[in-house]
Amino acid sequence: MTEVIARGLEGVNVTATKLCRIDGQKGELIYAGYNIFDLAEHSTFEETAFLLWNLRLPTRDELEQLKADLRRERPLSDLNARVQREIVGKIRPMRALEISVIIAGALDPKSSDLSQEQLKKTAALLTARMPTVLAQYHRLRQGLDPVPPRDDLGHAANFLWMLKGEEPNELEARVFDVAMILHAEHEMNASTFSALVTASTLSDMYSAIASAIGTLKGPLHGGANEAVYRTLEAIGTEENIPRYVDDLLARGERVMGIGHRVYKTTDPRAIILEQLGHKLAATSPDRKYFDLSLKLRDYLAKKLEGKPLYPNVDFFSASVYKMLGIPSDLYTPIFAMSRIAGWTAHLLEQYADNRLVRPNALYEGADPRPYVPLEQR
The missing domain is CATH 1.10.580.10 (Citrate Synthase, domain 1)
Structure with missing residues (x-):
């Protein structure tokens, strides 16, 4: 019987938690029972930290x-x-x-x-x-x-x-x-x-x-938001989007900020960041990359139609942080x-409730073999 290896531990539950639930099909993110849309509208970071540390609002x-x-x-x-x-x-x-x-x-x-x-x-x-x-x-x-x-x-x-x-x-x-x-x-x-x-x-x-x-x-983790910014810089203007994206996809490379291991629809955090981006862009002199992000998102939606690849949290955080005057190497x-x-x-x-994390690895190396002295090799 062939043993199954979960590469990247995909689909493996390694612990139980009361902190967070994600429904990747619905695009739902819950912190300790509270929907991320409600927290984004009503809460503060301090209150959210208390919620995560205590599993209740303060x-x-x-x-x-x-x-x-x-x-x-x-x-x-x-x-x-x-x-x-x-x-x-x-x-x-x-x-x-x-x-x-x-x-x-x-x-x-x-x-x-x-x-x-x-x-x-x-x-x-x-x-x-x-x-x-x-x-x-x-x-x-x-x-x-x-x-x-x-x-x-x-x-x-x-x-x-x-x-x-x-x-x-x-x-x-x-x-x-x-x-x-x-x-x-x-x-x-x-x-x-x-x-x-x-x-x-x-x-x-x-x-x-x-x-x-x-x-x-x-x-591949936190550095994705800075990579999104570099992509926007490389594209520069709306007219360059088709050529840049087509060349990227032809090389088999991914567009940073698009797609997520868990979400099979738009990341709810991306929806909220886009809404915030529109508010900032109304008065920001640095709205260029936000506008470019919108055009890039629209082009990719047509280009990748039928594939479960949608904006994640990094896609709009890059341009939102730019409008806040934050340098790109501070994004991560x-x-x-x-x-x-x-x-x-x-x-x-x-x-x-601690238990030492100690998984196994499936051995695929050589069969047992005799040691050969150095002078005989």
Whole structure:
């Protein structure tokens, strides 16, 4: 009897979770019982993080307490700030984010405390620090002084403030807040799984998150949104779409941002981002790539008619972030900055009911054979 190998673990359930449900046929995404469309319309990133960490929405007092905890943890440690200045310009921002997580873990005397209470504190610390790391890294590489966080701004607005030194308007802040909600969680994706594998050894949460960041860095996972931006840059204008796409497909290559391992219809997050994109484009001087995305989507719909290939979350996030004034090499780190809520939520589940992840591999090598001494080979 031939044993079945699930390449890429496709279709394999590796754990049970109360955090997220995806229906790829219907294009449905649920966080702990709440539809992503409802969260995008009514919630905030802070509230969504609380939901993922506690499996329920917070009371007003609980939400205010979480916001206070996040504000308190925003500033970087002296060591992390010094390292930022040493590495800026030498490595890419995703690596800087990875290093910052490792440093935070090294400085935390309670990093090995895997109690649920302490793990939630670690989750809040990492959620608060990541925006500061990315914003300061970007400022420093421009030769500018870091912009300190502001206690009067929410999580999303504060990041844009630290990044650009300009307070975002209400629409910009809300669009980015929703974008972070959309990226906060997505069931058993590659980076979440790598975090769980690390945690299953009872390594600490910081190490597990560093594993997740390393996994997200790959172009087939988090790097897809930056790849979408490069595609739009390469196309340049609407007239170039047919030639570019036809040449790409003739080479057997994929159009980044189109298609998804799970969704067999349009990713619901792409629907929401497109709606947000229209609102930003109404006043943005950088709407060029959003308009180009719409034309590219329409052309692909005709070209790929009959195939289950539709826009995913990366397709519109590239042009939305461009209109927010965010450089393209920060797109994937921002993905991590958002997904930290989901990663840590899954780790809370893993540590609460841990079992070492240790799958098997089907051996296809040589049959048993005698060892031949070196002089006889």
